[in-house]
Amino acid sequence: MRNQVQLIAYADRLGGTIDALREVLDTEFPGVFGGVHLLPFFVPYDGADAGFDPVDHTQVDPRLGSWADVAALGVDRDTVVDVIVNHVSSDSAQFRDWAAQGPASPWADMFLTFSAVFPDGAQEADLTRIYRPRPGLPFTPVVVAGERRLAWTTFAPQQVDIDVHSEAGRAYLASVLDALAAAHVSLVRLDAVGYAVKTPGTSSFMTPETFSFIDDLTAQARNRGMAVLVEVHSHYERQVEIGRLVDRVYDFALPPLVLHALTTGDCAPLGAWMAVRPENAITVLDTHDGIGVVDVAADPDDPSKAGLLTREQVADLVEGIHVRTDGQSRAATGYAAANLDVYQVNATYYAALGRDDLRYLTARAVQFFTPGIPQVYYVGALAGDNDMELLASTGVGREINRHRYTRAEVTEACGRPVVRALMDLARFRNTHPAFSGEFRYDGAEHGFSMSWHAGADAAALQVDAVEGSAVVTWTEDGAVWTSLNLLTDPPGAVAG
Numbered sequence: 001m002r003n004q005v006q007l008i009a010y011a012d013r014l015g016g017t018i019d020a021l022r023e024v025l026d027t028e029f030p031g032v033f034g035g036v037h038l039l040p041f042f043v044p045y046d047g048a049d050a051g052f053d054p055v056d057h058t059q060v061d062p063r064l065g066s067w068a069d070v071a072a073l074g075v076d077r078d079t080v081v082d083v084i085v086n087h088v089s090s091d092s093a094q095f096r097d098w099a100a101q102g103p104a105s106p107w108a109d110m111f112l113t114f115s116a117v118f119p120d121g122a123q124e125a126d127l128t129r130i131y132r133p134r135p136g137l138p139f140t141p142v143v144v145a146g147e148r149r150l151a152w153t154t155f156a157p158q159q160v161d162i163d164v165h166s167e168a169g170r171a172y173l174a175s176v177l178d179a180l181a182a183a184h185v186s187l188v189r190l191d192a193v194g195y196a197v198k199t200p201g202t203s204s205f206m207t208p209e210t211f212s213f214i215d216d217l218t219a220q221a222r223n224r225g226m227a228v229l230v231e232v233h234s235h236y237e238r239q240v241e242i243g244r245l246v247d248r249v250y251d252f253a254l255p256p257l258v259l260h261a262l263t264t265g266d267c268a269p270l271g272a273w274m275a276v277r278p279e280n281a282i283t284v285l286d287t288h289d290g291i292g293v294v295d296v297a298a299d300p301d302d303p304s305k306a307g308l309l310t311r312e313q314v315a316d317l318v319e320g321i322h323v324r325t326d327g328q329s330r331a332a333t334g335y336a337a338a339n340l341d342v343y344q345v346n347a348t349y350y351a352a353l354g355r356d357d358l359r360y361l362t363a364r365a366v367q368f369f370t371p372g373i374p375q376v377y378y379v380g381a382l383a384g385d386n387d388m389e390l391l392a393s394t395g396v397g398r399e400i401n402r403h404r405y406t407r408a409e410v411t412e413a414c415g416r417p418v419v420r421a422l423m424d425l426a427r428f429r430n431t432h433p434a435f436s437g438e439f440r441y442d443g444a445e446h447g448f449s450m451s452w453h454a455g456a457d458a459a460a461l462q463v464d465a466v467e468g469s470a471v472v473t474w475t476e477d478g479a480v481w482t483s484l485n486l487l488t489d490p491p492g493a494v495a496g
Contacts, residue, residue, distance in 0.1 A: 001078050001186055001227065001373065004034025004430040008287060009378035010050070011041055011064050013404045018065035022073050024407075028414050029381070032426045035078030037189065037375060038070065039288055048158040050288070050402070052082070052191065053089040057172075058179040070183040078186040080229065083176055085217070086192040087159040090142075094172070095160055102145025110168035112161045114139055114150035117198045131195075131205035131301065133233070133343060154195045164196050164213060174220065181224035187248065188221050190214065194232040203301055206238055211245060218246055229282055233292050233343060235299040236273065236308055243278025251281040251372060252295040253308060258285065258363050259352060260296075260309060260317055261448075263324075265466040269296070269308045271443040274370075279439075281372035285363060286380040290333070290344025290398060291352060293318060297343075321345050324354040328386045332397040346397040350383045357383070357418040359468035361486040364422055366470075368429040369450040369461045371439050376426070379403055382413035383422065417487060424490040432474060432491075434459040459491075 007025070015021035018041060025033060040051025045061045047053040060066050073079055088095060094107040102108065118126065132138050132154060139150040140157040152161040162169045180188055197213050198204040218228045227247040232239070236253050243249040254277075257270040297314050299305035309317065322330040322345075329347035345352075353359050360383060368374050379401055387403040405413070413419055429435060437454025451460040459474040472483040472491045483491045 002034040003373065003436060005032065005368065005426040006035035006037060006078065006080065006282075006373060006375045007033040007378060007381060008037040008039065008284075008375050010039045010045075010288070010402070012045060013402060014378045014410065015407070017063075018060070018069040018073060020407075022069075024410055025077070028410055029423065031430065032381075032423045033077065033376075034430055035080060035186070035373075036073060037080035038073065040082055040084070041065070041070070047089060047091075048156060050398075052084055053087070053156070053159045054084055055089045055092045057084060057088065057176045067179070067183045070185070074184050074186065079184070080187040080189055081180050081183075081185045082189045082191045083173070083180070083217075083221075084191045085162075085164065085173065086154060086196045087161045088172075090158050090160050094168075099142065099144050102147065104145075107168050109166040110162060110172060112152035112163045112198060114152065116163065117152065118200055122200070126200060129201070129203055131203040152198065154192070161198075162196070173217065177220055177224055177226070181226055185226055187227045187229050189229040189231055190217065191231050193217070193230060194234065205301075206232060206234055206242075211242075214242075214246065222247075233294050235297075235301075235305060236276075236295060237299075237305065239295070240276055240278055243280055246280075248280055248282050248373070249278055251277060251283045251370070252292050253277070254283055254367065254370060255285045255291050255349065256293055256296045256314075256317055257308060258366050259291070259321070260313065261463075261465045262353065262359055262363055262468050263320055264316075265446045267443060267446065267448050267463075267465050269313070271441065271448060273308055274441040277371075279371040281370075283367050283370050283372040283374045284377070285367050286349040286377040286401065287375075288377065288398070288402065290346040290401070291321070291349070292344050294343035318345055321347055321352045325351045325386060328388060328400065331388075332386075332391055332400040334397075344398075346400050348384050348386055348401045349377075349380050351386045353468075355385065356468060357421075358485070358487050360418065361421055361425065361490070362463060362468055362470045364425060365461050365472065365486060366450070366463060368425060369452070369459075374426075374429065376422075377401075378405075381419070381422065382410065383416065383418045384413070421487050421490040425486065428459075428472075428474075428491040432459050432476075433457040434474065 011018045011021045015024045041064045042054040043056040043059045043061045045051040098105040098107045138154045140153040142151045194206045197209045199209045229248040230246045261267045261270045296309045297307040332346035386400045391400045434452040434454050434457040440451045442449045446466045447464045449462045462471045
């Protein structure tokens with residue numbers, strides 16, 4: 001995989017189709033993104049959860065394009081595509097057949113029910129122990145061959161959980177991997193894999209049985225020529241553990257820690273994370289979901305395991321985002337909206353930093369200097385603001401950060417100084433040879449430095465967290481160059 005910045009995007013919200021997204025990347029972002037995480041484009045891409053509830057996970061929605069378009073997108077860049085491991089849509093052919101035929105259906109063992117996991121029933125403690133990212137228990141009443149059953153639905157009633165150990169479940173997931181491999185996908189992202197294995201008497205989240213399943217699915221993907229990215233929001237120690245076992249793991253602790261540092265001047269928690277974090281990470285500040293806080297908080301399963309931030313610091317972080325967004329994030333988060341991911345705050349990262357161009361570019365510079373492969377969400381790539389109209393029209397909290405850009409809006413946004421500076425910063429990260437060398441982090445009072453060295457090549461970032469500014473120095477053609485202001489003279493745009 002290229003050691004370059006990647007884009008995260010919905011095809012229908014940045015271009016309109018997969019081929020149009022490729023055109024946007026080629027014309028508006030030349031040299032900026034060495035890869036793209038193409039968010040769910042399966043049938044249908046616009047279901048109950050923006051494509052994360054596939055009716056047919058092996059087919060491209062024809063409104064967006066074809067598998068040939070997916071393959072073409074990856075000709076000049078790495079492609080990342082989701083394997084939605086935990087569930088399928090209740091409108092899928094498999095679920096409908098099971099609902100109609102019951103035990104006679106060839107898909108009968110593909111879906112998890114209460115009785116399949118608890119054949120002898122369950123006590124109150126068994127049910128309250130189950131970890132779920134949303135309020136309530138993960139069960140939805142369904143009618144199967146005239147009989148009322150309880151289907152396991154971790155996320156939403158329309159997303160029915162798969163028995164990943166059943167013959168039908170394994171065949172289904174293998175068919176998805178086959179389709180992605182045929183389209184020359186570079187990296188598969190195991191969406192919601194932490195919830196995929198249900199084990200009675202446990203939280204059914206990231207248990208030893210889960211890790212065993214991840215090992216098996218990773219081996220299947222590698223056998224097809226694809227690497228694996230694991231998507232799990234959890235206590236930071238668990239992320240470190242996951243990083244030892246897989247090709248790539250998200251650094252979900254980075255977004256809240258960078259926000260904390262650049263809004264309080266307190267860089268100690270970020271420094272503590274830099275000392276232990278997995279280096280085989282995909283680094284993000286924003287994604288199609290909200291800004292996670294569980295990743296830096298105390299372990300919800302074992303409160304004796306402290307977080308990277310204290311309870312008070314987490315509360316202040318969340319409240320600070322609400323204040324800097326003028327209350328917009330409050331209207332989109334938790335019980336205020338239909339999207340009840342209780343561990344996330346919904347806002348664009350640009351808005352969460354108070355729409356401060358220089359502070360925003362400083363945050364991106366920290367992301368790009370942090371070891372790993374950086375990914376930038378499409379709204380973040382355009383320094384987008386909260387979409388309150390879309391939030392109001394759908395009532396779904398995460399839509400605040402899922403603006404549907406017209407082609408004209410993309411061109412207009414790319415003309416803004418903050419977006420042009422971000423593109424220059426990404427090109428610098430993509431091309432400077434120092435980023436293939438050794439990394440060093442040094443803390444300082446109200447700031448820190450991050451540096452890379454590869455032989456005679458060097459690049460360094462010095463951050464003033466109180467001012468929210470940064471200075472970048474680097475070597476080029478035997479000379480030392482300096483950027484004193486990321487907005488007006490980003491790296492690669494001026495001489496030292």
